Amino acid sequence: MMNWLAxxxxxxxxxxxxxxxxxxxHYLTRARPRKIAFPPFKFxxxxxxxxxxxHRLRTFLLLALRSLAVAALVLLFARPFxxxxxGAAGAEAGRRVVLIVDASLSMRAVQSGVTLFGRxxxxxxxxxxxxxxxxxxxxxxxxxxxRPLLPALSRNLPALHEELVKAxxxxxxxxxxxxxxxxxxxxxxxxxxxxxxDFQKSNWEAVRELPAGIACKLRPVTENPVDNIAVxxxxxxxxxxxAGETVEVVCKVFNCSPRPVEAAVRLELGETAQERRVPVxxxxxxxxxxxxxFSRTGVFTGxxxxxxxxxxxxxxxxxxxxxxxxxxxxxxxDADVSDQKSAxxxxxxxxxxxxxxxxxxxxxxxxxxxxxxxxxxxADVFLLVAPAKLTGEAGDIISRRVQEGARLISVxxxxxxxxxxxxxxxxxxxxxxxxxxxSGDSLVTAARLLFPDSDAADWxxxxxxxxxQNQVLKTRENDIVLAxxxxxxxxxxxxxGKGAAVFLNLPLTPEGGDFIGNPLFPATLHELLRTxxxxxxxxxxxxxxxxxxxxxMPTDSGFSVHDPEGQPVLAPVLTSGRTTRLAMPPARLAGIxxxxxxxxxxxxxxxxxxxxxxxxxxxxxxxxxxxxxxxxSITLIKNETELALGEKxxxxxxxxxxAAAIFLALEMLLLSxxxxxAPTS
Amino acid sequence: MPxxxxxxxxxxxxxxxxxxxxxxxxxxxxxxxxxxxxxxxGTAVEFADYREYTPGDDIRLVDWxxxxxxxxxxxxxxxxxxxxxxxxxxxxxxxxxxxGAVNRTRPKLEQAARLAxxxxxxxxxxxxxVGLSLTDAKLHKHLPPSASYAHLNRLLEALAQTxxxxxxxxxxxxxxxxxxxxxxxxxxxxxxxxxxxPEFWKAIDLFRRSRFDVMLFHVAHPEEIDLPALAAARFxxxxxGHGKFNAEPDEIRALYRQRFDAFLSEIKxxxxxxxxxYFLARTTDDPCGFLRNCFLLRExxxx
Numbered sequence: 001m002m003n004w005l006a007x008x009x010x011x012x013x014x015x016x017x018x019x020x021x022x023x024x025x026h027y028l029t030r031a032r033p034r035k036i037a038f039p040p041f042k043f044x045x046x047x048x049x050x051x052x053x054x055h056r057l058r059t060f061l062l063l064a065l066r067s068l069a070v071a072a073l074v075l076l077f078a079r080p081f082x083x084x085x086x087g088a089a090g091a092e093a094g095r096r097v098v099l100i101v102d103a104s105l106s107m108r109a110v111q112s113g114v115t116l117f118g119r120x121x122x123x124x125x126x127x128x129x130x131x132x133x134x135x136x137x138x139x140x141x142x143x144x145x146x147r148p149l150l151p152a153l154s155r156n157l158p159a160l161h162e163e164l165v166k167a168x169x170x171x172x173x174x175x176x177x178x179x180x181x182x183x184x185x186x187x188x189x190x191x192x193x194x195x196x197x198d199f200q201k202s203n204w205e206a207v208r209e210l211p212a213g214i215a216c217k218l219r220p221v222t223e224n225p226v227d228n229i230a231v232x233x234x235x236x237x238x239x240x241x242x243a244g245e246t247v248e249v250v251c252k253v254f255n256c257s258p259r260p261v262e263a264a265v266r267l268e269l270g271e272t273a274q275e276r277r278v279p280v281x282x283x284x285x286x287x288x289x290x291x292x293x294f295s296r297t298g299v300f301t302g303x304x305x306x307x308x309x310x311x312x313x314x315x316x317x318x319x320x321x322x323x324x325x326x327x328x329x330x331x332x333x334d335a336d337v338s339d340q341k342s343a344x345x346x347x348x349x350x351x352x353x354x355x356x357x358x359x360x361x362x363x364x365x366x367x368x369x370x371x372x373x374x375x376x377x378x379a380d381v382f383l384l385v386a387p388a389k390l391t392g393e394a395g396d397i398i399s400r401r402v403q404e405g406a407r408l409i410s411v412x413x414x415x416x417x418x419x420x421x422x423x424x425x426x427x428x429x430x431x432x433x434x435x436x437x438x439s440g441d442s443l444v445t446a447a448r449l450l451f452p453d454s455d456a457a458d459w460x461x462x463x464x465x466x467x468x469q470n471q472v473l474k475t476r477e478n479d480i481v482l483a484x485x486x487x488x489x490x491x492x493x494x495x496x497g498k499g500a501a502v503f504l505n506l507p508l509t510p511e512g513g514d515f516i517g518n519p520l521f522p523a524t525l526h527e528l529l530r531t532x533x534x535x536x537x538x539x540x541x542x543x544x545x546x547x548x549x550x551x552x553m554p555t556d557s558g559f560s561v562h563d564p565e566g567q568p569v570l571a572p573v574l575t576s577g578r579t580t581r582l583a584m585p586p587a588r589l590a591g592i593x594x595x596x597x598x599x600x601x602x603x604x605x606x607x608x609x610x611x612x613x614x615x616x617x618x619x620x621x622x623x624x625x626x627x628x629x630x631x632x633s634i635t636l637i638k639n640e641t642e643l644a645l646g647e648k649x650x651x652x653x654x655x656x657x658x659a660a661a662i663f664l665a666l667e668m669l670l671l672s673x674x675x676x677x678a679p680t681s
Numbered sequence: 682m683p684x685x686x687x688x689x690x691x692x693x694x695x696x697x698x699x700x701x702x703x704x705x706x707x708x709x710x711x712x713x714x715x716x717x718x719x720x721x722x723g724t725a726v727e728f729a730d731y732r733e734y735t736p737g738d739d740i741r742l743v744d745w746x747x748x749x750x751x752x753x754x755x756x757x758x759x760x761x762x763x764x765x766x767x768x769x770x771x772x773x774x775x776x777x778x779x780x781g782a783v784n785r786t787r788p789k790l791e792q793a794a795r796l797a798x799x800x801x802x803x804x805x806x807x808x809x810x811v812g813l814s815l816t817d818a819k820l821h822k823h824l825p826p827s828a829s830y831a832h833l834n835r836l837l838e839a840l841a842q843t844x845x846x847x848x849x850x851x852x853x854x855x856x857x858x859x860x861x862x863x864x865x866x867x868x869x870x871x872x873x874x875x876x877x878x879p880e881f882w883k884a885i886d887l888f889r890r891s892r893f894d895v896m897l898f899h900v901a902h903p904e905e906i907d908l909p910a911l912a913a914a915r916f917x918x919x920x921x922g923h924g925k926f927n928a929e930p931d932e933i934r935a936l937y938r939q940r941f942d943a944f945l946s947e948i949k950x951x952x953x954x955x956x957x958x959y960f961l962a963r964t965t966d967d968p969c970g971f972l973r974n975c976f977l978l979r980e981x982x983x984x
Binding site for chain 1: 776777778779782789873875902905909911912913914915916917918919920922924926927928929932933936937939940941944
């Protein structure tokens with residue numbers, strides 16, 4: 001069986017042309033001999049005849065040594081190895097191999113000047129080159145949606161290699177389970193999977209078992225996790241502020257290193273730039289808080305950033321804030337507008353003392369049968385104050401809007417109350433019946449507080465003469481803010497999808513109790529509006545996900561969407577009207593996606609895609625936690641040599657390195673010797 | 682003395698040589714009477730011998746006092762004094778073209794011509810005769826000796842028009858010169874003597890046996906004595922042949938110097954053995970000063 005020579009990076013052999021370099025340098029830099037017609041020529045020949053041939057021999061020897069050293073260096077970088085010939089060429093022909101290359105964000109980390117993905121790419125290329133002809137191979141890039149570089153296993157290894165070389169890491173979180181499943185699907189019942197990954201814990205802890213019947217060779221591309229500091233999240237409260245309102249921006253900084261650090265967080269949002277320094281414990285998180293005031297309406301974009309580190313992609317967190325003129329509150333009630341004893345009257349007056357608008361709040365009042373689609377789609381808060389009955393379409397829209405982020409405040413009073421507790425809005429109780437009390441029921445506060453300061457409100461002094469008896473769900477007791485003595489919930493706050501729902505089981509009329517006459521009543525309503533204004537943290541879009549870009553811009557006149565690199569993005573319109581909702585394709589990049597009107601240069605809307613914070617945690621999983629499925633085997637490849645030896649190849653580069661060193665040393669030795677023995681004039 | 686101006690002749694420099702004369706070591710056999718002792722009997726004041734009178738002798742030479750004492754007729758004999766014959770042989774082979782690679786001086790041929798011109802002038806100024814032969818592989822031009830300034834002019838023109846070309850065969854040329862000279866005198870050879878063959882020495886011996894006074898003027902460039910100061914040079918042959926030699930002069934300087942010194946020693950020893958005068962003239966030397974030193978040295982050696 002003959003060994004044959006192969007190269008890990010055969011393209012480096014092109015540098016063999018540099019062998020001629022020493023000769024070229026010699027001829028370019030040597031002193032140009034001047035031609036002299038010399039009469040005593042014969043004396044020269046007689047005296048120095050032997051000298052010239054010795055000189056030529058020395059020059060030849062030096063040039064040969066230099067050229068050999070260059071050749072050895074070039075071959076060293078081409079990384080040759082001896083590959084043993086197979087006993088039977090066809091024995092390996094039926095092999096099926098899938099290479100999984102982790103292309104998640106964490107593979108973009110740089111270690112020793114090379115990205116982990118680049119390292120994985122090179123090692124996967126090594127394995128590809130070592131495969132026998134006839135081997136069926138596949139290659140999977142493992143991002144959030146693993147994709148094979150060729151649709152099926154292929155014997156065209158050069159094409160696969162070419163695709164591998166062109167591959168780029170994603171900004172996504174890696175779904176290793178999906179990648180392994182895809183590999184298993186490609187391989188069928190048997191074969192080998194090579195995995196090149198940083199074995200990041202957050203990506204791999206979901207993998208309980210490696211595919212059955214498959215030989216898995218795991219190659220960690222780094223032994224030590226990359227030290228990383230990242231902005232892993234940021235919350236804007238409120239997320240959709242009104243002009244002039246102070247917005248609190250809280251940036252969460254994660255230190256994924258064994259040493260505490262002090263991080264300088266720089267916030268650039270709207271027209272302001274601020275910086276805070278926060279200490280972050282080893283493998284801990286800290287928060288940097290900023291206050292930002294937007295003086296005008298519009299769409300503002302910005303970012304919170306840290307100094308670059310080895311994984312610089314997650315050092316920036318992006319924001320897009322739509323500052324509106326006022327909060328749109330839709331008050332749905334069937335009470336007569338002129339009825340100054342109705343609950344709707346008191347609620348409206350509590351929020352807006354005169355007219356329909358107050359700073360930051362704009363109230364639109366509608367009859368339950370007069371809620372058109374347009375107003376339902378644009379309202380931020382739905383305030384249902386005992387309407388007779390909502391239309392089916394209105395109920396559906398409100399439910400959907402609440403799921404998508406709008407807020408619902410439902411005042412349960414009067415006979416129609418059961419209709420105002422739609423199951424889609426996820427109430428934390430089961431409504432039973434109306435109860436009355438001539439002496440009045442008092443309230444007790446639950447564990448959850450409405451006001452941040454517990455002393456701000458004293459609820460015990462109020463008397464209520466009717467309420468709906470209800471049974472609080474065991475699992476939802478935390479949603480209860482106020483309750484009656486019989487255990488019925490009086491005020492609940494619940495999350496519903498991306499929005500929230502408040503149920504007020506309080507009579508808000510003069511005969512129902514003395515609450516509305518107290519200053520705490522308007523304060524409670526305002527505090528509810530404030531509390532319900534969700535922070536931006538609830539809506540995080542990460543690369544690889546499809547998402548929805550919303551804008552107040554009508555799309556009749558055309559629009560264009562651009563990604564953070566300025567490339568146009570094809571985004572079909574989901575809904576249009578007073579607002580436009582665009583279906584964005586899976587985001588490729590993290591950053592700010594801008595929506596521009598076809599006419600005019602103003603930015604009409606913006607959406608942000610931020611990196612999955614789990615990718616910032618670069619800690620690795622203990623590989624012995626991975627279990628092989630039935631009939632499967634797991635081999636851990638610890639270094640590059642083992643990777644090559646896995647194919648029983650003998651590396652030759654140590655010998656070549658030694659040869660290059662010997663050639664250079666010999667050249668220097670000869671030079672110094674000859675300089676010493678050179679005749680002096 | 683008629684005015685004589687020629688580019689090869691530095692008349693101002695020749696003033697330094699006004700007290701220097703070329704004196705032969707032996708007898709002069711010139712055509713005319715001159716200041717130099719000759720082997721002939723003549724009418725000079727120096728008494729030499731008596732001889733018995735034979736018919737035809739000048740009656741004025743009869744010594745009457747001897748006749749009175751012995752009653753026999755004897756005539757008185759006196760030494761004759763002749764002018765000096767100087768034969769100049771100038772090597773005009775291609776090797777005489779060399780004027781240096783780094784340290785440029787006048788070519789060796791020009792230096793030889795200047796020396797010959799100065800010597801010729803000195804000789805004619807003293808009323809002696811001077812001739813010139815130009816040689817390379819063969820004898821090219823032969824001007825028989827004459828003492829006139831017109832002849833000196835012709836000689837200077839011949840020197841001025843000479844171009845360095847051809848190979849050297851000094852031995853054969855000297856043989857041919859010897860066949861053309863009728864009387865003995867001084868033979869001055871101007872050459873780089875790179876063709877130092879046994880034939881050359883045989884020709885010198887021939888002249889010496891005929892009692893010629895031989896002077897060897899070895900014209901050399903300083904870069905021939907010590908190699909040019911160059912980092913690298915490609916030396917090529919000058920006379921025939923296509924030999925090439927690439928070398929770094931600094932590396933071979935010592936070896937070459939050794940070989941050239943051996944050559945100088947060889948020619949010096951050869952000249953000494955044959956009683957010839959040998960002078961090494963560098964192309965950087967002033968011809969007049971050089972000749973003055975040569976003649977002073979020669980005078981000292983003669984005394």
